[in-house]
Amino acid sequence: MSDLRSKLTTAKGDYKSLKYPGDLMADIAAGLGDGAWQPAQRSPAGWRYVAIAATAVIGLSVLLNSGGGSPVQGPTGGAAASVQQNPVARWSGNGMNASQASIFGNSAASSAMTDASPREVIFTNKIPQVRQVTGPMVPIDPRTGLPLGGNESRLTDYTIPSR
Amino acid sequence: MDSITIELARKGDRPALERLVRALQDPWFRFCYSQLRNEEMARDAAQETALRFVRLIANFRGDSSITTWSLGISLNVCREMRRKKILTTADVPDSPTTANGPEERAGKAETHAALHQAMTGLSERQQQVVTLRFFEERSTEETAKIMGCAAGTVKATLHQALRALKNRVSQLT
Numbered sequence: 001m002s003d004l005r006s007k008l009t010t011a012k013g014d015y016k017s018l019k020y021p022g023d024l025m026a027d028i029a030a031g032l033g034d035g036a037w038q039p040a041q042r043s044p045a046g047w048r049y050v051a052i053a054a055t056a057v058i059g060l061s062v063l064l065n066s067g068g069g070s071p072v073q074g075p076t077g078g079a080a081a082s083v084q085q086n087p088v089a090r091w092s093g094n095g096m097n098a099s100q101a102s103i104f105g106n107s108a109a110s111s112a113m114t115d116a117s118p119r120e121v122i123f124t125n126k127i128p129q130v131r132q133v134t135g136p137m138v139p140i141d142p143r144t145g146l147p148l149g150g151n152e153s154r155l156t157d158y159t160i161p162s163r
Numbered sequence: 164m165d166s167i168t169i170e171l172a173r174k175g176d177r178p179a180l181e182r183l184v185r186a187l188q189d190p191w192f193r194f195c196y197s198q199l200r201n202e203e204m205a206r207d208a209a210q211e212t213a214l215r216f217v218r219l220i221a222n223f224r225g226d227s228s229i230t231t232w233s234l235g236i237s238l239n240v241c242r243e244m245r246r247k248k249i250l251t252t253a254d255v256p257d258s259p260t261t262a263n264g265p266e267e268r269a270g271k272a273e274t275h276a277a278l279h280q281a282m283t284g285l286s287e288r289q290q291q292v293v294t295l296r297f298f299e300e301r302s303t304e305e306t307a308k309i310m311g312c313a314a315g316t317v318k319a320t321l322h323q324a325l326r327a328l329k330n331r332v333s334q335l336t
Contacts, residue, residue: 007332020189024191
């Protein structure tokens with residue numbers, strides 16, 4: 001190893017003697033105007049990238065939230081909140097109502113709340129499932145995804161009065 | 164290079180920038196030559212380094228010396244030139260311009276032939292570490308900053324490089 005180190009030390013002298021052939025300043029200044037000598041500031045390009053990244057993150061989160069659940073297909077279909085028939089209209093679980101659920105991006109749960117007859121909505125931790133225990137089938141309007149048969153009025157029944 | 168010149172250069176003062184470029188042109192060129200093994204390409208790389216240096220100096224924070232910081236630019240330029248397939252492994256290294264006379268160079272050429280050949284057999288990163296640590300006399304931390312890796316990685320790479328060099332040199336001599 002000492003032989004190698006002595007060789008490296010000798011080679012270092014050779015390396016240090018290397019010189020740029022000519023004048024680098026003259027070489028780079030020849031093809032450039034005066035404007036090129038102004039040091040670039042980080043801000044313009046940097047902030048543009050930050051703005052693009054922030055937009056992408058917001059867009060992605062909106063996309064994920066809105067696409068998280070399809071409208072609940074009444075008592076029989078879909079995947080959303082756990083819905084149980086209950087003689088008393090009781091929206092329980094985490095205490096949210098339809099409007100709040102919608103605000104928090106749980107459109108499926110929101111739909112379930114506005115759906116059909118009064119039911120108990122139980123919010124599970126991660127992937128909610130719709131489960132019909134008892135109760136009649138409710139026809140769904142394919143255009144709106146809402147139950148037919150005079151249930152439209154329920155849309156307003158469970159929304160919070162605007163402040 | 165004094166801090167006043169660097170500060171002036173950061174603010175776009177052209178004479179200060181020129182002083183810095185002139186002071187750094189030789190370190191840039193020899194480092195680029197050590198990486199590219201071709202004088203013409205090393206010259207191009209040094210020019211590209213100078214252009215980027217002028218554009219980026221406003222971002223220099225003084226965490227390391229200006230030479231160390233600018234060698235990081237040189238390293239990136241050399242990496243890009245390699246990546247663009249401008250340099251192939253089949254390229255034959257030429258003789259660089261040195262301050263010494265031709266006779267002295269000829270004598271040294273024989274002495275260093277084995278080492279030179281052994282160096283070209285190293286990986287890109289190993290060559291960079293050996294050049295920065297032994298020839299540029301940069302510390303482990305400075306080398307790590309230039310290469311954008313941890314100090315431990317530099318130590319490990321250097322260890323492997325020296326072992327490989329030793330084997331190759333002993334085989335060639």
